[in-house]
Amino acid sequence: MANSYYKALDAISVSEIQALGIPPAVAEKLHKDVADILTAVASPADTWAHISKRVLHPDLPFPFHQMMYYGCFKDFGPDPPAWLPDPDSARLTNVGQLLERRGKELLGSKYSDPITCFSDFQEFSVANPEVYWKTVLDELSISFSVPPECILRENPSYPGGQWFPGACVNPAKNCLGLSCKRALNDEVIKWRDEGNDDSPVSSMTLEELRKEIWLVAYALDTLGLDRGSSIAIDMPMNVKSVVIYLAIVLAGYVVVSIADSFAPSEISTRLKISAARAIFTQDLIIRGDRIIPLYSRVVDAQAPVAIVMSAKGSNLNMKLRDGDISWHDFLDRVKNLRGQEFAAVDQSVEGFTNILFSSGTTGNLGFRVVAVKLH
Known part of the structure; x- marks a missing residue:
């Protein structure tokens, strides 16, 4: 235990602070400041909050930071906290705001404040899953086309229980829905395109995002795929990939996540395992000053029909494989539907939204395929 090698704060001398390379006058002041805090504050958490704000700063040597930290939590145990939230910041978190509003209702006389009662709330969530999860669903504005028969049902076929049985x-659709916490003009995505570091940050409102996703969902239906078909995404995480991902789920298909760094053989293996029927990709990947081919790797992987976009945001300027479609032409198929809401395809919570592969997968061995269910 690291803290066993350090003295408690009230046992640290000025000379020990000086020994860390701190000038005598500064060491004297630091020692006095710590002593004043110890006189005024009792708990280790409060002591550390005051020391980290009033005593420590980046110009002091790191060993002094360690001396203060481990000295503060000398008797805490083997695993002292690395960070403690500010009470005001804690109240602004989702769980903090929930407890501020409903803490007394849920915890009764035990409730005092979000930080003090967090462990009580965790215990409550385990002991009262029906109440807790109904509260969470309400907080997140999650709606079901068919509500669950219950929250959690004991079922020998489902290790750990069956969640939300019977629900659709x-x-x-829930991500794009309006609620008391989410309005059409709220900014929901902020980004800066690769290679445009000096450009202003771009943003998209919920209304704009909905329209983009609806249009892609309509275009997906022009591919003639069965509902539940797998559709791969092999491209960088950018605003278009977010739109595509949500559109695939909205339209009742399954996303196959493929890292844009993979070689053709690795892409091919994932496409075969997931039985992907289509793939979204880019012509190139821009990484600083480097231009890395991507579409050519997808072609070499013998991928199914590919919808290809330009990394530079302009019209695609390359020859595509027969049957492949440019992003512009893909959306142009349904341009008359822009702005019209797409009717979300609801599915059983036993259905899947995503097939992903663990990192570090190579060849045919070592795969860990994870299918993510709707719940």
């Missing part, structure tokens, strides 16, 4: 839902 579309997660993407």
Whole structure:
């Protein structure tokens, strides 16, 4: 235990602070400041909050930071906290705001404040899953087209229990829904395109995001795929990939996540395992000053029909494989539907939204395929 090698704060001398390379006058002041805090504050958490704000700063040597930290939590145990939230900041978190509003209702006389009662709330969530999860669903404005028969049902076929039995839902629809916490003009995505570091940050409102996703969902239906078909995404995480991901789920298909760094053989293996029927990709990947081919790797992987976009945001300027479609032409198929709401395809919570592969997968061995259910 690291803290066993350090003295408690009230046992640290000025000379020990000086020994860390701190000038005598500064060491004297630091020692006095710590002593004043110890006189005024009792708990280790409060002591550390005051020391980290009033005593420590980046110009002091790191060993002094360690001396203060481990000295503060000398008797805490083997695993002292690395960070403690500010009470005001804690109240602004989702769980903090929930407890501020409903803490007394849920915890009764035990409730005092979000930080003090967090462990009590965790215990409550385990002991009262029906109440807790109904509260969470309400907080997140999650709606079901068919509500669950219960929250959690004991079922020998489901290790750990069967969650939300009988329910039907579309997660993407819930992401795009309006609520008392989410309005059409709220900014929901902020980004800066690769290679445009000096450009202003771009943003998209919920209303704009909905329209983009609806249009892609309509275009997906022009591919003639069965509902539940797998559709791969092999491209960088940018605003278009977010739109595509949510559109695939909204339209009742399954996303196959493929890292844009993979070689053709690795892409091919994932496409075969997931039985992907289509793939979204880019012509190139821009990484600083580097230009890395991507579409050519997808072609070499013998991918199914590919919808290809330009990394530079302009019209695609390359020859595509027969049957492949440019992003512009893909959306142009349904341009007359822009702005019209797409009717979300609801599915059983036993359905899937995503097939992903663990990192570090190579060849045919070592795969860990994870299918993500709707719940």
